[in-house]
Amino acid sequence: MQAGSSPAAAHQKVRSNPASSTEKCGACGPGFASPLDAMKGPREEIVYVPCIYRNTGRKKPDFLATVDVNPKSSDYCQVIHRLPMPNLGDELHHSGWNTCSSCFGDATKKRNRLILPSFISSRIYVVDVGTDLRAPRLFKVVNSEDVFWKCSLGYPHTSHCLGSGEIMISTLGDPSGSGKGGFILLDGETFEIKGNWEKGDKIPPMGYDFWYQPRHNVLISTEWGIPKCLGYGFDPNDLKKGCYGRRLNVWDWTTHTYVQAIDVGEDAAPLEIRFLHNPDAAEGYVGCTISSAIHRFYKTEQGDWAAEKVIQVPSKKVEGWLLPDMPGFITDILISLDDRFLYFSNWLHGDIRQYDISDTRKPKLVGQVFLGGSITKGGPVTVCRDEELQSQPDPFFIKGKRVPGGPQMIQLSLDGKRLYVTTSLYSAWDKQFYPNLIKDGSVMLQLDVDTEQGGLTVNESFLVDFGKEPDGPCLAHEIRYPGGDCTSDIWV
Numbered sequence: 001m002q003a004g005s006s007p008a009a010a011h012q013k014v015r016s017n018p019a020s021s022t023e024k025c026g027a028c029g030p031g032f033a034s035p036l037d038a039m040k041g042p043r044e045e046i047v048y049v050p051c052i053y054r055n056t057g058r059k060k061p062d063f064l065a066t067v068d069v070n071p072k073s074s075d076y077c078q079v080i081h082r083l084p085m086p087n088l089g090d091e092l093h094h095s096g097w098n099t100c101s102s103c104f105g106d107a108t109k110k111r112n113r114l115i116l117p118s119f120i121s122s123r124i125y126v127v128d129v130g131t132d133l134r135a136p137r138l139f140k141v142v143n144s145e146d147v148f149w150k151c152s153l154g155y156p157h158t159s160h161c162l163g164s165g166e167i168m169i170s171t172l173g174d175p176s177g178s179g180k181g182g183f184i185l186l187d188g189e190t191f192e193i194k195g196n197w198e199k200g201d202k203i204p205p206m207g208y209d210f211w212y213q214p215r216h217n218v219l220i221s222t223e224w225g226i227p228k229c230l231g232y233g234f235d236p237n238d239l240k241k242g243c244y245g246r247r248l249n250v251w252d253w254t255t256h257t258y259v260q261a262i263d264v265g266e267d268a269a270p271l272e273i274r275f276l277h278n279p280d281a282a283e284g285y286v287g288c289t290i291s292s293a294i295h296r297f298y299k300t301e302q303g304d305w306a307a308e309k310v311i312q313v314p315s316k317k318v319e320g321w322l323l324p325d326m327p328g329f330i331t332d333i334l335i336s337l338d339d340r341f342l343y344f345s346n347w348l349h350g351d352i353r354q355y356d357i358s359d360t361r362k363p364k365l366v367g368q369v370f371l372g373g374s375i376t377k378g379g380p381v382t383v384c385r386d387e388e389l390q391s392q393p394d395p396f397f398i399k400g401k402r403v404p405g406g407p408q409m410i411q412l413s414l415d416g417k418r419l420y421v422t423t424s425l426y427s428a429w430d431k432q433f434y435p436n437l438i439k440d441g442s443v444m445l446q447l448d449v450d451t452e453q454g455g456l457t458v459n460e461s462f463l464v465d466f467g468k469e470p471d472g473p474c475l476a477h478e479i480r481y482p483g484g485d486c487t488s489d490i491w492v
Contacts, residue, residue, distance in 0.1 A: 030111035031101025031484050035277035035337040035491060038101070041414045044481045045070040046080070046134060048114060049444065050092035051466060052475040055427035056438050060471045061085045062092040064116065064127060066134055067444065067464055069420075077464050081135045085125060090118035091427060094478050096159025096167070098126075098188055101489040103163060111484065113139060113191070117156035117169050119426070120231070122147045124156060124169065124184075126191045133482050140191050148175040150193045153182045155227045158209045161188065163492045168197050170210045170221060177228030181207030181221055181249060199256040204249040211275045212253055214492045216282050216299060219251040222270040224289075233432040236323055244269045244290060248297055250305050262307045264288055264295050272332050273297075276339045276360075279491040283360055285310075285333060287344050292328040294344065296360060310363055311355065313346060316375060317385035326374065326381070331425055332409050336416045337486050341366075341454070345407040347425055348374045348433070350393060352407050352447065354456055366454025371421065371445060372396045373406040374433065399463045403443055404436035411479035412449075412486050419447040419456065424475035441466040441473025 032038035047067050053060040066081040085092070098113035099106075112130025117123075124142035131137065147153060155172035162168055165188035174180040181204030183197035206223035213219075223245020224230065229238050238244065244267045250260035264270055268288040275284035282299035286307070294311035313328035328346035335342055335357070342355045342363055350373015355363035370376075370393040375383050377392045396403045405423035412419050423442040424430050430437045444464035448457045467473040480488065 029106040029109045048480045091120035093119040115159040122154045173227040179206040179226040202258040206245045217253045221249045287330040287333040314387040319382045320380045347406045350406040367456035369456045371407040372403045405434040421445045
């Protein structure tokens with residue numbers, strides 16, 4: 001029997017706790033008292049999006065775009081500010097906050113710095129968004145040499161703030177590009193490197209994303225692959241060679257030691273990992289890219305952790321592609337703040353999916369929409385056998401523009417009613433799988449969500465076209481709201 005209560009029941013406990021009411025908090029810190037309080041937060045008006053020029057042939061630095069997403073604004077769907085980085089070739093990727101809802105009880109904390117690790121250069125940029133939300137400015141640069149020498153790590157990826165006020169960043173490898181699943185710890189005030197978070201001799205062979213749940217004394221991290229293998233593109237010859245990850249790595253939150261590995265299959269490449277938002281919950285989901293499966297992980301009655309596959313996206317038999325079987329390529333997942341819905345993107349097949357997870361062991365598909373991808377009609381790929389579709393989907397057009405690439409990074413509004421989507425994965429893989437994405441630039445789209453029965457609909461009036469940037473088309477990646485969101489905030 002598996003441990004854990006239903007999300008609805010667990011959230012009822014949070015709701016009935018008087019301390020979860022912001023009205024009774026007094027002097028509160030950043031974020032929200034609970035996930036359900038966050039759902040009542042203000043509608044997003046601007047978002048921050050890292051934009052990449054690496055591998056596009058344009059000798060320009062990556063930049064942080066501020067995008068107006070307020071439908072009442074005259075600048076709706078426009079980039080209203082660009083903050084260029086001071087160096088070329090960084091490959092901005094994911095971002096995180098200096099502080100979030102994990103510090104809600106600390107009135108001395110402010111969410112005023114955005115942390116931007118650079119996936120390739122290993123620099124870490126700290127951006128001031130507190131002085132002017134709509135016009136961020138560079139606050140500090142942590143040089144790659146400090147990352148290398150102080151931590152013996154490189155290729156930083158996910159940044160989360162901790163309840164202690166510190167900032168923790170996961171990495172994929174060591175400075176030479178070999179795999180190494182460690183963590184960089186930054187001081188939350190000075191942003192100086194304090195050293196490694198992990199302790200002890202045991203270290204996972206690879207790293208990528210992570211999430212922590214202090215009430216269960218656990219952190220779980222994932223594995224994409226070895227940086228020097230995946231850094232220049234996807235080579236099928238690397239499969240079966242141990243170049244791609246297969247484990248969820250379990251850490252003791254208190255002692256910072258590596259205690260367990262959960263095998264989710266050879267070359268699975270587990271990427272984004274999400275616990276349920278309720279801090280009492282002892283379960284969550286991870287998206288595996290190459291195997292195109294969603295696994296539910298959970299705490300057992302014995303106190304260790306296990307995983308079970310709950311969703312499998314079938315591969316399609318194809319001609320005219322790099323392999324005879326095309327996986328869906330699940331690249332991003334998220335969970336709504338009420339733990340009701342799971343969303344994920346199939347970057348190659350081209351669809352976004354919504355699942356009802358009221359029964360966490362049996363997700364139910366309730367919404368799906370195609371936004372491009374590699375199997376559209378009229379393209380170079382012919383689908384010979386498909387377990388799901390009767391015919392290949394039509395190319396996706398919006399406002400007269402044919403959208404290149406497939407849906408990739410996703411972000412959900414606090415109330416769960418709007419899902420934002422961008423189309424770039426990683427510049428070297430974009431260039432390989434979707435050459436037109438390099439030529440035409442990526443886009444940001446918005447889907448309307450039916451939060452009652454489930455369902456996804458494209459908002460035909462929303463398009464942010466990063467192909468029209470002043471310095472030429474660029475690749476837009478992760479999406480962040482100034483006040484926090486369901487992929488940055490952790491409740492403790």
